[in-house]
Amino acid sequence: MKVLALKFENYRNLDDAIITPCDGVNVIYGDNAQGKTNLLEAFWMFCGGHSFRGSKDNELIGFGKPFAKLEVRFFGQDREQTASIKFKGNKKQVEINSVAKNSAAALIEKYCAVVFSPEHLNLIKRGPSERRKFIDSAICREKLKNAVVLSKYNRTLNQRNSLLKDIYRHPELEETLSIWDNSLLLNGAILIKQRMEYLQMLEKRAAEYHFGISGGKEQLEIRYLSTTNAEYGDSIEQIHQKLYETFEQSRADDIRNGCTTKGAHRDDAEILINGKNARLYASQGQQRSAVLSLKLAEAAVLSERMGEKPIILLDDVMSELDSKRQDFLLNKLDDCQVFITCCEQSNKEQLKHGKIFNVCNGVIS
Numbered sequence: 001m002k003v004l005a006l007k008f009e010n011y012r013n014l015d016d017a018i019i020t021p022c023d024g025v026n027v028i029y030g031d032n033a034q035g036k037t038n039l040l041e042a043f044w045m046f047c048g049g050h051s052f053r054g055s056k057d058n059e060l061i062g063f064g065k066p067f068a069k070l071e072v073r074f075f076g077q078d079r080e081q082t083a084s085i086k087f088k089g090n091k092k093q094v095e096i097n098s099v100a101k102n103s104a105a106a107l108i109e110k111y112c113a114v115v116f117s118p119e120h121l122n123l124i125k126r127g128p129s130e131r132r133k134f135i136d137s138a139i140c141r142e143k144l145k146n147a148v149v150l151s152k153y154n155r156t157l158n159q160r161n162s163l164l165k166d167i168y169r170h171p172e173l174e175e176t177l178s179i180w181d182n183s184l185l186l187n188g189a190i191l192i193k194q195r196m197e198y199l200q201m202l203e204k205r206a207a208e209y210h211f212g213i214s215g216g217k218e219q220l221e222i223r224y225l226s227t228t229n230a231e232y233g234d235s236i237e238q239i240h241q242k243l244y245e246t247f248e249q250s251r252a253d254d255i256r257n258g259c260t261t262k263g264a265h266r267d268d269a270e271i272l273i274n275g276k277n278a279r280l281y282a283s284q285g286q287q288r289s290a291v292l293s294l295k296l297a298e299a300a301v302l303s304e305r306m307g308e309k310p311i312i313l314l315d316d317v318m319s320e321l322d323s324k325r326q327d328f329l330l331n332k333l334d335d336c337q338v339f340i341t342c343c344e345q346s347n348k349e350q351l352k353h354g355k356i357f358n359v360c361n362g363v364i365s
């Protein structure tokens with residue numbers, strides 16, 4: 001997929017304009033607080049209509065303006081297409097190819113992008129829930145039915161946990177636990193299988209990117225850490241059986257703690273650089289390179305599974321990277337359309353082929 005043109009009106013601090021990026025690497029350059037991330041966010045908004053910064057719709061509208069509107073012309077699914085989103089108050093009006101849509105979710109299957117922002121460093125720096133969220137959201141983006149499995153799992157987990165709290169006070173309720181166990185086992189086994197399959201694909205691509213970014217010095221690995229002894233290659237039935245055995249063994253603990261202590265919601269993925277846990281041992285630059293590799297790998301897997309290369313949006317990636325790693329991002333990713341924000345003049349000068357957009361006080365030149 002390639003963006004051919006982006007038009008914005010009253011969007012955050014950006015001056016109204018139409019910009020036409022190149023097919024390869026586009027550098028968005030400027031000092032702090034000029035509107036670089038705002039521009040990157042505008043490219044992202046067509047992936048379902050939500051900001052990657054978690055902003056509310058009305059925060060996207062330029063101060064004192066009645067509405068904001070974004071329009072994109074892009075090449076995707078072998079043809080030129082258009083989409084627009086108008087934000088007014090907390091409502092959005094979405095059109096795809098001049099046809100009004102009920103929800104911005106309709107954009108998901110048409111337009112695809114992967115974004116890296118500094119908050120994604122939490123993928124390595126923080127606890128297991130960040131990594132589960134990353135894997136689960138990637139899986140859910142691929143198929144609606146994956147999202148259904150995850151939502152059923154979470155719903156049943158909440159219901160089982162409420163029951164566990166009640167059992168503490170009313171032990172006679174324990175026999176009703178199996179009502180929730182059946183659904184949790186089934187959806188948990190499917191979810192774990194999907195995650196493992198996804199991680200195997202992701203690891204292969206991420207290791208290639210990390211090897212490239214680090215100039216061939218570092219080996220990246222990702223391991224699924226299961227609380228139920230599930231292993232790569234297990235069938236759904238085998239994972240189901242392991243989950244069943246784990247639930248049986250941890251039932252007393254679950255009742256004592258008033259929550260489900262093991263299962264897909266407690267699993268993790270360990271990220272290793274040269275065999276060592278990246279969270280504990282990697283430098284800032286190595287952690288940043290690893291997260292970038294994961295994000296680029298996410299884009300590669302998405303393009304293999306959906307048959308469409310997503311655009312890649314990289315916000316503030318250059319800091320903490322040495323010039324060889326920066327060179328990789330600026331000059332070796334040109335088989336995709338890439339947008340990279342940066343503040344350093346030297347990054348602009350490093351770009352061999354591509355387009356540079358200067359952003360100064362919301363004005364793009």
Ligand SMILES: Nc1ncnc2c1ncn2[C@@H]1O[C@H](COP(=O)(O)OP(=O)(O)OP(=O)(O)O)[C@@H](O)[C@H]1O
Nearest residue numbers: 012013032033034035036037038059060061062063
């Ligand atoms: N709804 C809005 N209307 C007008 N201005 C806004 C709105 N939302 C944010 N801004 C302003 O946009 C400015 C630019 O923000 P942006 O995050 O794009 O900066 P940046 O160029 O990426 O800077 P940095 O390099 O520091 O990350 C900020 O000063 C912010 O106050």
